[in-house]
Amino acid sequence: MLEVKNLHVKLAEEDKPILNGLSLSVPKGEVHAMMGPNGSGKSTLAYVLAGRSGYEVTEGDILWEGESILGLEPDERAARGVFLAFQYPMEIPGVSTLVFLRTAMNALRKKRGEKELNTAEFMRLLRERAGRLGIDVEMLKRPVNVGFSGGEKKRAEVLQMALLEPSLCVLDETDSGLDIDAVRIVADGVNALRSKGRAMLLITHYQRLLNYIVPDRVHVLAGGRIQKSGDKELAIELEKSGYAEFQSKAA
Amino acid sequence: MNVAVQKTKAERAIGEHFATVNGRLVEAAWAKSLRSDAFAHFQAFGLPHRRIEQWKYTDLRERLKEAFPPPLHAAGAPASWRQDVERALGPLAAIEAYRLVFLDGSFSAILSDVEPLLQWAEFVTLAQALRGDGARVRERLVTRGLDAAGAVRALNLAFMSDGAALTVRPGARVDRPVMLVFARVADTPAAITTRNIVTVGSGAELSLIEVHVALPGASPGGQENAATDLLLQRGANVRHVKCLPAGADGVHLSNTDAELGEGSFLRAFQMTLSGALVRNQLAIAFKGKGAKLDTSGAMLAAGSQHFDTTLFVDHEAPGGISRELYKSVLEGRARAVFQGKIIVHPGAQKTDGKQMAQGLMLSPEAEFDSKPELEIYADDVACGHGSTCAEIDPDLVFYCRSRGISEKEARALLVRSFIAEAVDKVEEEPVREALMALAEGWLQQRTT
Numbered sequence: 001m002l003e004v005k006n007l008h009v010k011l012a013e014e015d016k017p018i019l020n021g022l023s024l025s026v027p028k029g030e031v032h033a034m035m036g037p038n039g040s041g042k043s044t045l046a047y048v049l050a051g052r053s054g055y056e057v058t059e060g061d062i063l064w065e066g067e068s069i070l071g072l073e074p075d076e077r078a079a080r081g082v083f084l085a086f087q088y089p090m091e092i093p094g095v096s097t098l099v100f101l102r103t104a105m106n107a108l109r110k111k112r113g114e115k116e117l118n119t120a121e122f123m124r125l126l127r128e129r130a131g132r133l134g135i136d137v138e139m140l141k142r143p144v145n146v147g148f149s150g151g152e153k154k155r156a157e158v159l160q161m162a163l164l165e166p167s168l169c170v171l172d173e174t175d176s177g178l179d180i181d182a183v184r185i186v187a188d189g190v191n192a193l194r195s196k197g198r199a200m201l202l203i204t205h206y207q208r209l210l211n212y213i214v215p216d217r218v219h220v221l222a223g224g225r226i227q228k229s230g231d232k233e234l235a236i237e238l239e240k241s242g243y244a245e246f247q248s249k250a251a
Numbered sequence: 252m253n254v255a256v257q258k259t260k261a262e263r264a265i266g267e268h269f270a271t272v273n274g275r276l277v278e279a280a281w282a283k284s285l286r287s288d289a290f291a292h293f294q295a296f297g298l299p300h301r302r303i304e305q306w307k308y309t310d311l312r313e314r315l316k317e318a319f320p321p322p323l324h325a326a327g328a329p330a331s332w333r334q335d336v337e338r339a340l341g342p343l344a345a346i347e348a349y350r351l352v353f354l355d356g357s358f359s360a361i362l363s364d365v366e367p368l369l370q371w372a373e374f375v376t377l378a379q380a381l382r383g384d385g386a387r388v389r390e391r392l393v394t395r396g397l398d399a400a401g402a403v404r405a406l407n408l409a410f411m412s413d414g415a416a417l418t419v420r421p422g423a424r425v426d427r428p429v430m431l432v433f434a435r436v437a438d439t440p441a442a443i444t445t446r447n448i449v450t451v452g453s454g455a456e457l458s459l460i461e462v463h464v465a466l467p468g469a470s471p472g473g474q475e476n477a478a479t480d481l482l483l484q485r486g487a488n489v490r491h492v493k494c495l496p497a498g499a500d501g502v503h504l505s506n507t508d509a510e511l512g513e514g515s516f517l518r519a520f521q522m523t524l525s526g527a528l529v530r531n532q533l534a535i536a537f538k539g540k541g542a543k544l545d546t547s548g549a550m551l552a553a554g555s556q557h558f559d560t561t562l563f564v565d566h567e568a569p570g571g572i573s574r575e576l577y578k579s580v581l582e583g584r585a586r587a588v589f590q591g592k593i594i595v596h597p598g599a600q601k602t603d604g605k606q607m608a609q610g611l612m613l614s615p616e617a618e619f620d621s622k623p624e625l626e627i628y629a630d631d632v633a634c635g636h637g638s639t640c641a642e643i644d645p646d647l648v649f650y651c652r653s654r655g656i657s658e659k660e661a662r663a664l665l666v667r668s669f670i671a672e673a674v675d676k677v678e679e680e681p682v683r684e685a686l687m688a689l690a691e692g693w694l695q696q697r698t699t
Contacts, residue, residue: 094668
């Protein structure tokens with residue numbers, strides 16, 4: 001279970017709080033959606049969960065499986081099963097996607113005390129997972145995300161998720177920049193990963209993705225904290241009424 | 252006006268060494284006279300210093316505190332030294348190539364593979380040519396045009412001991428790379444001067460690898476003045492890779508001069524991983540129309556190493572394409588210099604020239620100097636240049652770490668990928684792999 005307890009976060013170099021007492025619980029086996037107006041701090045939450053530097057937690061805690069992860073480095077959190085699918089996946093020229101994926105996989109397996117995969121084993125696993133997402137393995141010989149369209153980048157993030165098998169998946173605006181077909185493919189990939197042992201947090205501005213990845217719970221983030229929570233109907237209401245009701249709280 | 256400048260200790264030593272060397276040489280009169288002429292040129296100007304524009308970042312007069320004597324012996328090597336050469340070559344030893352090995356600047360027939368080469372090329376050693384009438388080499392060995400900036404060239408002519416004079420016949424395709432191995436052997440520091448003249452006939456193909464190493468037991472210091480002339484005739488296709496792998500220390504000053512005939516293609520790559528002070532100077536002249544140059548390099552420097560790559564690309568003929576990509580990775584207090592001059596002569600219309608120099612700084616005390624110079628006298632050309640200097644991108648490090656890759660490994664991955672972009676320009680896979688293995692070795696030794 002992911003427990004965010006009264007989290008207060010600001011940028012290290014500034015005073016203004018971005019997250020202002022955010023509390024949230026996402027049990028394993030559930031998919032929660034986090035929605036909110038632009039600038040509400042959704043991506044900040046994603047980054048803080050993943051352990052990106054530049055943010056300061058002034059109050060509160062983040063517990064994963066009962067243990068605080070705030071003191072952990074990003075690769076240590078990854079070893080504990082945390083995965084962030086980036087809103088803007090990074091391009092790494094010169095590093096082939098295959099090499100990157102294998103390095104990441106084996107780094108995690110090593111940390112978990114599992115046996116590292118040799119090339120043949122890795123390629124077998126990769127072909128299978130990539131095939132399900134409609135990703136051509138040839139494309140993965142290219143450097144990470146270089147020359148990938150927006151949709152391809154997002155699909156590549158989901159492929160990483162499928163390979164690394166995290167237990168906490170945080171997807172930051174996974175549907176942004178995608179057309180309907182791409183959204184469907186990404187959604188299928190995410191849905192295929194839903195399981196009892198996995199908690200998922202979908203951060204999204206639009207309701208559309210939630211037609212395909214039906215959430216167990218929906219939260220509205222505004223003013224740095226959760227203003228309202230509900231079931232999937234809440235997302236549909238928001239689609240109709242917009243975030244106006246919550247904007248005043250964001251001021 | 253010749254200003255009489257106080258000679259430095261090194262300059263005086265060079266003078267003494269020249270007197271000794273010249274007395275010993277058994278050569279044709281024209282060769283001896285050439286040397287004296289060249290040395291006189293050197294004496295007139297001395298070592299180049301910072302007020303000479305192209306030596307601005309690499310002031311030899313200040314940096315060269317001493318000048319070592321040329322090696323004493325003409326090394327005759329026992330065949331067991333073949334193993335030493337293998338060791339010194341490291342990953343480069345795996346490349347299947349015809350080797351021409353020079354020990355302390357003297358050709359070693361026993362360690363070389365000349366026979367198989369003869370089906371495509373003529374080969375004589377420079378030493379042989381200097382004893383004879385100088386066919387194939389003489390027209391390249393000239394003092395014409397040597398000025399204050401040309402001191403290293405003048406010294407090369409004055410002191411050259413040996414080298415490869417290789418002429419690939421028209422239409423020939425040498426089936427393996429030719430690897431010129433220049434190995435330091437003596438256990439006391441010496442100054443080795445070599446000169447290669449490689450002519451590739453029309454429509455012929457050659458892959459040339461030049462490596463400068465120190466054999467186990469050789470003195471860590473030393474000085475090297477190396478020059479290679481690459482003459483590409485019409486339609487010739489040449490790949491030239493020059494490598495200073497780790498393990499050799501000291502001063503390395505080199506000149507690579509290329510002339511590109513019509514429709515010819517030169518793909519050049521220089522990788523520098525060792526040396527206290529290295530200058531790779533390349534001058535490429537587009538003599539015939541429609542020729543192409545793609546030159547790139549990687550300078551990996553640490554400690555207080557100083558690596559200087561200075562390019563002169565001379566578009567004399569029209570329709571030429573030139574591309575330059577140079578990457579430097581610097582840690583400690585190391586310094587890398589990139590100077591890239593592109594000249595487009597009037598009449599060199601439809602020239603297409605691009606230059607990119609990038610520095611990756613791994614420490615706050617490292618320094619990267621990048622100086623582009625474009626002199627364009629034609630009006631229908633496309634020329635551009637760019638330069639970047641940055642630290643490892645922390646967002647990329649975070650991305651890697653969020654996937655479970657440790658910080659150290661993430662940084663290594665990113666530095667490796669930075670270097671790989673330049674190494675990827677090398678066409679032959681075994682050569683590329685060997686070069687990346689050298690880079691990997693350098694990365695493993697890094698402190699940051």
